[in-house]
Amino acid sequence: MINGKTIIALCEYRVYDSQEFKFVTELNELLKAHDCRMFIYAINNEIGNSGDNLAETKVFDLIPYDKVDVVVIRDEKIKSRNTVQNIINKANEAEVPTIIVDGEYENVSLVRYDYKTGFEKVVRHIIEDHHVTRPHFMAGKRFSEFSNERIEVFKKVIAENGIPYDDSMLSYGDFWSVPSREAAYELLKRDTLPEAVICANDIMAINVCDVFQSAGVKIPEQVIVSGFDGIDEAFWSMPGITTSITDSADLAATIMDTILSVLDGNRNLDRWVEPKFIPNESCGCPRCTQDLLSAISGLNNRFYHHQDDIHIMQVITAKVMASQTLSECIHYLRNPMTDYVCCVIEKSCLDLENNFFLEDIEPGEKVIFYDAYDSKEGIKPYNPDEIMPNLDQILELGYPIIYNSLDYMGKSPGFVCYTYPRYQMIEYAKTPSITNSLSMGIGGYVSMRYQHYLRNKLQEIYQHDALTGLYNRLAFLEQFEKLKHAPEHDGRKATVIMSDLNGLKQINDNLGHGAGDAAISAVAESLKEACPKGALCARFGGDEMLAFILGDCDVNLIKTMIYEILKDKSNLLGFTVSASIGFYETTMHESLDLDKVISIADSKMYEEKRIYKKNKK
Template sequence: MKKIAVVLCGMEYSNQQELVQGMIQYQSEHGGSIHVFHCSGDHLQTGGYKRGAFKIFDLLNPKDYDGIILARETLHEKEMQKRVVKRLQESGVPVISLGAKTEGMGCIEFDDYDAMSRMVRHVIREHGVRKIAYIDGPKEYSDAAKRAQAYKDVLEEEGVPFDSHWFFKGDYSVEAGTYVVSELDRMHRIPEAIICANDCMAAGAIMELQDRGYRVPEDVLVTGFDNVSIAKDNSPRITTVDCDRETMGYRACEYLMTKTAKEIQKLCVQIPTTQICSESCGCEREGQDDGREIKHRLIRQSAKTKDYQKRMNEVFNSFMKSKKVKDFIQPVKEFVPGLETECFYIAFRDTDAFARRMVRSYGDKDLLQDAAWDEVETERYRLPIAYEKGVFSSYGELEPGMLLPKECTADENVVSFIMPIHYQEHFFGYCMIGHCDMATEADLIKQWMLELGNAVESVLKKQILQNITEKLDRMSAFDSLTGLYNRVGFQIQADKYKMYAKSSGRSLYISFIDIDGLKKVNDTYGHHEGDWLIKTIGECLKKASHEEEVCMRFGGDEFIVLGLENVADGRHLEFEQEFQNNIQKVNETQEREYQVSASIGSYTIEDVKNTNLQIVIERADMEMYLRKKKKRG
């Protein structure tokens, strides 16, 4: 059974939906597995959003597939597009590029130049107009470039002067059409016709013309391109070019399933286009309905999505109450069975580790930019939700490069959609859904993935904020070099120990420790060696201390230990001996040009209630000093 991967972006657009519908149709007739890797990022999104969304394509391992379909120009982030193309070219796997010729790949495309040429000729010859404005598509699109060139060439061919003031850059959005008309009206240069490089811009132009009192087509003719749903639903219906993208998607699957790698590499197929002359240019077609079918279709569509929307909102509300990413599992399990899909999977990266990395990099602007998570394809993912044929299961870490564990087989012989879970540039994992109504309902699946990414980000922010708060608390209470309490932390602990000693009737003792010869070590071997000595003494203190003892770095070369003891047991003497034994072990195992040494003095507090702790520290310090003096001889 053959397996195909599809790489595309922008399933919220009719063009891509029609492509995928053709692929679904082929799979339903002939079988095989199709994995559609896609995201909703487009050329209008921010750079951070694109970087996060497009990381889904890093998960594609070409060697896992018998063939790949690449909708190259839907990948609007150029660097990512180059990376994907290069990986596919180097893989040796047969690839068919849709709509754009690419070295080493087969190609299926429409003749955009010829189709636009026919449209411009139709407007000039059939309707007799010569003042024709043009709204271009994004400059990075090869189809937009071909359509724009056809407009210019036909004007010259028909003897119509090209006027740069009537040539406008657009971005394929409805807003581009409205903006151009507003500019034309502002300049008092409303033309006889506006030819648009796609239907969305045509719909925007018509809407703005009507809002400004112009009639379409009586005052201004408008044409579009692509024959997407907005052209059919618009009033007036838009004159356009039908690009049969369902056939394109179907044929791409068919060729990959039936032709050899060499045949595919040489493949160059053009899918015929059809010019549809309709109301927006004044060519009313016979048999057009009165709009009731459009209304019925919209009602059916609304009814189909209403239940999904209600249940999705319930899941989203549960997400926002979650404290950990693992809290998402139960709400998702309650939601998934209603999708009526063969399979559903969610895989997460180690979000807890991400939170810890963010906390460690707190205050460092560069590190907060997700640099630690760049290697998406080598990350180990966890699969907490695996739904196959009505049964839920979960899996731990997957092997690097694996989308699913070998035990998961429900994605075989179906069409599955693989989408990124991300927030801006932060990529958290992926969701894989078998073919179902929600997976191909663009607005629903876009909202699902957007809310899922937002929820993960929200939970992580709470977790990171909590961790940073704890980190700041530790920073205010602990010495950064040794990890022992500093004076602030020690005072908090000392108050607790005094209360416990009072309530339990036990005594307290304080030991004062001073490193011998720290200044000489710093002067002779440098402060790096001095820091090592300070940390080593701190470790010796920690190893000697028990649960009922707290260690503090008092400052510089001085330390204090506070502990509970019974007057009769002499715990402070035991502690002193263990501490000196630990120092001796260091000298036996560490090859240093000097002997590690420290002096210690202790004082026991029997009357805890009426004793000033600072006075006791001074007495312990004096005891330590006397011992140090005695040690020096």
């Protein structure tokens, strides 16, 4: 419960399909009347036939079981027993009651479709009302429980009407288009066509009609065809398909009644919804126009808007992926298409030290990446206890909150939720496109950002000496050439400083090469610290460092600073580190001979080194 309102979590599939949209709106209005609110956790792609570990199913991990009062799962839509059982287990652990729609699970309440009774009405209509004596049944898959049940119904009805059954009356269309068309072609090869082809679902019925009509067989004058399950296409096709449909209002009312009973403390309920029989043209009855005009109008609107929306989202996706900065990336997401969108991602996606999509990174702290309700752009902390920003305001409106999981390279970097303040199928139909675009855009941006990071890191490794961190000789020369040919530097004072570690051989011989490396690093660090910001500092040889300074500088002060820094580093290291320093001042111009300048500074440095060695003796 949140703010005194009962929360119902609905686990769904494709909420933008017309039947699902009708069901969602019907159920939500019933829930609102009882001061309940609905959170929808939806997937947009079928997972039952492609495994259970897809990133899309991560959306079900978002269910806040400590705040949800009832979980409703559309098992026949999700089609993944492992996924559904996982939701049930988590709900049971939190002592949240679960209602399963059209599925068989233990310790849950069930709302089931009475397919057997619904299908029997179709078969009786064909056999008894149209007086068919030579029927044929096109079943689904051979080992499907639903298909086998419908075969038994077919056998029962024809037996009661004195029609003996034989195996020639049965073929299999696997519930899908290609197998059903192949089965229809086989029927056309027979000397005598059946009077009716009773199909186990609408998809097969539509394809049987198409194959027969393409061969010149008239439907229903020569062969009657029927389907079952009431998909939209059954009412749009020519002829309209005789079918049976689960009415959205009946289903919503039954689920609402079950929810109320569960909230009263009842458990393990068993409720049934009987599909509604709808005769249509394919059996010779008048055409059924059930929601046909509104459905076609909605389809047209969705189609034409869909073309524009795809183009808009493609542009947004491309801009987001190509963004140079995080703020630029977030800015491009702000668009009328994302007016009611909130996007939350894993904070680790923004960690440049790791690749979220290629490494095994556990889900952790999340951040709000984009919030349409907040005009201030930028990453903000996400508090999972608050569910989402502006939740109080959204709950008061009373419309469903729809959650989708982001999916990129098989991993879920976060989620997106939609808070439309009305029922509009066109808006619901946008959700998969927006989710996909956000997944591609954000996922692409994170991947590109990591690639840029690796490129810069490789560039840094390529340009910098591993021991000292200073430019290597090649990188120094490259940077010097850029300065040399820049017109704004022409005529400016230029200073070259050469620094060489004293007594490297003795340090290596007496203290080891590790100490020698520490001494070289100390000289490099002292040179970089003492030189002005912007100076080009490089390791030019084994223990020889170089600094190139543009502009005025006090070389003697730099030398003094180097000596002082080395004195401090000597105390830390436990042995003396000193350096000889030489310099040369000149003027920057395009024809400056760097080798000559370095040679002069080098000579002065060696002159100081000779004095150092003489004094040591």
